[in-house]
Amino acid sequence: MANKELVKGNEAIAMGAIEAGCKFYFGYPITPQNEIPEYMAKNLDNEGGTFVQAESEVASINMLLGAGSTGSRAMTSSSSPGISLKQEGISYMCGSQIPGVIVNMSRSGPGLGGISPSQGDYFQSTRGGGHGDYRTMVLAPASVQENYDLTMKAFDLSDEYRNPVLVLGDALLGQMKEPITRNKYKKKEYKQDWILDGAKGRERRRIKSLYLADGDLTDHNWMLFEKYESMKKDIMFETKYLEDSKMVIVAFGSVARILKSSIAMAREQGMKVGLFRPITLYPFPTEELSKVADSIKNFMSIELSTGQMIEDVKLSVGAQNTTVDFYGRPPGSIPSPDEFLEEIKTIYEKRIK
């Protein structure tokens, strides 16, 4: 018991950030992620950092851009409508190659929508979100421990690639409490030969996203593209029961979590169902899922939306003589394992003769 604490999902994110050496937090309140700024306001100062409640989401993301350009570890968090407001800044950070961690404890939309869990931000998260041809790495935790561990990891990935990293959770992962172990952060060193720290005794540096000279922007975009491609070496995913499965459920985040119960029930009823859970949503584990499709031909994407990740599932396994079914659940309430079980049963009976 000594090393296990009962921690709320949102708090675990803030704890992970502080453990990873986050020194600046900028945010503007919105449900369901308010425990993150709350925890940061209480604790970041004691760790030698600075907490700022900004005047808006737009201000927070630009403060993140500023802090990141000095090589400091910094974070902002918000929820769906607030993350929409940050998109311009995220595009500028990607274009200028400035690291920073952005947490989206998403709620439901479109518009103000509601505060219930949703996975309707999948496209926004994985396709860039703002203007221009860019990507952010996206990490999707499914437990409070992962909230903590993946937030720490997000700082490393962000520094390694000089690119913002998005942690995508939802109300369920933010509000739930689970025991966690506060794993220690292992400090890594990253090149800082680009940061703005006062040009004393060295050539001045410039961080920018504007490239007007002939051909410069083309080169810049190709360079960014290659960087996004190189992120594939950090792809993460979890699988369960694939050895004997005839059908694979693909799901991420809180839905994957709930589905672990549904799949256990399905297996008790004799259905050979397995789970493939992408942990990095961008880059999506395309090759890894395709390998699964070498031997298993039936897939089902289950999402808290009317269908977004299913496009990546089809891009991964669609050319391998497979079936890809879908169960979507637009936001409103939290689905139960039993509800998912019924949908799995219907598809299983249809596909597995």
Added chain:
Amino acid sequence: MYFDTIIAGFGGQGVMLIGNILAYAGIAEEKNVTYMPVYGVEMRGGTANCTIVVSDDEIGSPIIQNPVSAIIMNVPSLDKFAPRVKDDGFMIINSTLITEEDMKPFNSKTYAMVPSRDIAIESAGNEKLANMVVLGATIKKSGIVQLSSMEKALTAGLDKRYHHLIDANLKALQGGADFV
């Protein structure tokens, strides 16, 4: 071993607190636990509930449609959650606020009427510990954790400024356990 429960009542009856304490008891016995507070647009003075899962294995969903058990502290919670409790499950009913008459629609279910306020006064001399009484009853009925783990759970789960009340809390837990 697997156990889940929904604890429901008015805000102020301490339902979230006993949910936390039960989760800490699970941790003390090195089990997996999840604690999910009610999530929605809640009002001051409204109803509160939380779902706790305790298991030796990895826990999937922290949200349970049909729980094995429920602790029901008031009538609105009874109407909302009693129909959802599994047929072979059980309910601990706060009979300080819920009458046998209220229970009539749910006669097919297994339940224990626990006069939480009276037991809290008798066992611990403090009516505010009624929540610990119903938790004690639930622990006894389910056997999911040992009462002997509760001191650890209270120490970990209660703010330090309330630690002088741990003894009284333990007495109330025992009072509830002895009653069922």
